[in-house]
Amino acid sequence: MMREYSGIAPRGDLQLLQRLGDKLKGRSFLHINSTRAGGGVAEILQRMIPIMKELGIEARWEVIEGDERFFDITKKIHNALQGNREQISREMWEYHYEVNRRNSERLDLDADAVLIHDPQPAPLIDFRKDGRWIWRCHIDVSDPMPEVWNSLRRHCERYDAAVFSVAGFARAMGTEEFIIPPSIDPLSEKNMELGKDDVSYALQKFAISPERPIILQVSRFDRFKDPVGVIRAFRMVRKYNDCQLVLAGSRATDDPEGEAVLKEVMEYAADDPDVYVLLLPPFSDRDINALQRAATVVLQKSLKEGFGLTVSEAMWKGKPVIGGAVGGIPLQILHGATGFLVHSIEGAAFRIRQCLNNPDMASRMGEAGRKYVRNNFLITRQARDYLSLWYSLEHPGSTLLKL
Ligand code: UDP
Numbered sequence: 127m128m129r130e131y132s133g134i135a136p137r138g139d140l141q142l143l144q145r146l147g148d149k150l151k152g153r154s155f156l157h158i159n160s161t162r163a164g165g166g167v168a169e170i171l172q173r174m175i176p177i178m179k180e181l182g183i184e185a186r187w188e189v190i191e192g193d194e195r196f197f198d199i200t201k202k203i204h205n206a207l208q209g210n211r212e213q214i215s216r217e218m219w220e221y222h223y224e225v226n227r228r229n230s231e232r233l234d235l236d237a238d239a240v241l242i243h244d245p246q247p248a249p250l251i252d253f254r255k256d257g258r259w260i261w262r263c264h265i266d267v268s269d270p271m272p273e274v275w276n277s278l279r280r281h282c283e284r285y286d287a288a289v290f291s292v293a294g295f296a297r298a299m300g301t302e303e304f305i306i307p308p309s310i311d312p313l314s315e316k317n318m319e320l321g322k323d324d325v326s327y328a329l330q331k332f333a334i335s336p337e338r339p340i341i342l343q344v345s346r347f348d349r350f351k352d353p354v355g356v357i358r359a360f361r362m363v364r365k366y367n368d369c370q371l372v373l374a375g376s377r378a379t380d381d382p383e384g385e386a387v388l389k390e391v392m393e394y395a396a397d398d399p400d401v402y403v404l405l406l407p408p409f410s411d412r413d414i415n416a417l418q419r420a421a422t423v424v425l426q427k428s429l430k431e432g433f434g435l436t437v438s439e440a441m442w443k444g445k446p447v448i449g450g451a452v453g454g455i456p457l458q459i460l461h462g463a464t465g466f467l468v469h470s471i472e473g474a475a476f477r478i479r480q481c482l483n484n485p486d487m488a489s490r491m492g493e494a495g496r497k498y499v500r501n502n503f504l505i506t507r508q509a510r511d512y513l514s515l516w517y518s519l520e521h522p523g524s525t526l527l528k529l
Contacts (some may be wrong), residue, residue, distance in 0.1 A: 147181030164378025
């Protein structure tokens with residue numbers, strides 16, 4: 127399988143990955159998160175585990191279980207860490223801990239390296255056995271509610287290391303911090319090459335016209351992704367340019383707010399025949415791939431964003447991407463070169479029109495974007511980084527840099 131990446135992923139990444147794989151062969155690497163499907167973390171794990179196994183590492187992926195109350199609490203924690211005002215009471219934190227304690231009895235936590243993804247399973251550190259424990263933060267913690275961050279930090283600081291997607295998210299913590307941006311897999315169903323027929327088949331299935339320009343945003347139905355803002359921007363554009371808008375999203379089992387947001391979006395789209403709100407079943411990777419390939423311009427107009435895998439996915443397909451200038455998006459979009467960063471609905475509308483009216487510019491941006499993703503955001507690079515981190519935690523040296 128690693129051989130399949132040669133010629134696609136940068137050679138240097140593959141060489142180093144293979145070397146690290148040789149060093150860590152036969153050792154165990156456990157990942158834990160809170161959902162199998164929906165959202166970027168599951169997306170990456172789906173592909174990261176087979177790659178690790180291919181290298182000879184005993185990689186496992188476990189998912190913590192929780193009830194409705196648990197996921198309501200963790201969604202509130204998530205929202206507060208991304209800057210919303212939320213009340214997280216002591217009882218709620220205790221319940222968060224208690225559900226994790228119960229999961230610790232069910233899960234086999236024995237591994238040489240354990241990577242715990244996001245706040246939901248963070249308290250599992252209390253039940254660590256052996257090995258190196260790393261906390262992986264995927265969310266936008268550039269400006270969290272201080273009291274919520276402080277409560278969570280009690281757990282995170284007890285890990286051997288913490289990993290953030292973007293340097294600006296790293297906080298002064300009592301543990302070592304590393305920056306590893308997420309990535310996409312060029313060989314997955316979501317990102318592999320598709321034929322023209324596959325693309326037209328998908329458009330036909332959703333009754334979208336192949337003749338008219340398509341503006342697309344793929345996201346969970348989450349207010350931080352600003353789906354209503356996208357519709358408003360689209361309506362400004364459509365006064366001058368013929369086009370259609372596709373908002374595609376699915377459910378995530380750890381996101382209880384999805385239904386309400388979907389309803390809001392449906393109401394806002396009302397019976398506008400040019401706005402397609404598609405609720406896709408989980409694992410609709412091929413359809414999403416096709417929609418991204420069919421799009422003329424791709425949006426990710428988030429208001430907060432840990433990284434935004436959808437941005438790299440669209441860039442990989444050679445599309446100009448217009449993204450909110452927040453979180454991990456500016457790491458991916460080079461403003462004016464691979465797409466545009468925007469700060470408002472009006473800004474988004476302006477840039478959509480610029481892309482629609484300048485197809486040559488749009489395709490140049492798309493090409494530049496694909497190269498940029500190849501060099502920086504493919505999964506082979508991220509696998510390399512995870513293994514380097516694990517290796518370096520086992521072989522600590524002197525600190526050269528005082529960060
Ligand atoms: N995604 C999907 N189906 C959907 C909506 C999203 O498969 O209906 C995928 C999307 O292609 C991307 C991931 O879920 O790979 C979302 O990751 P991102 O980092 O953009 O956002 P998150 O959901 O993690 O906040």
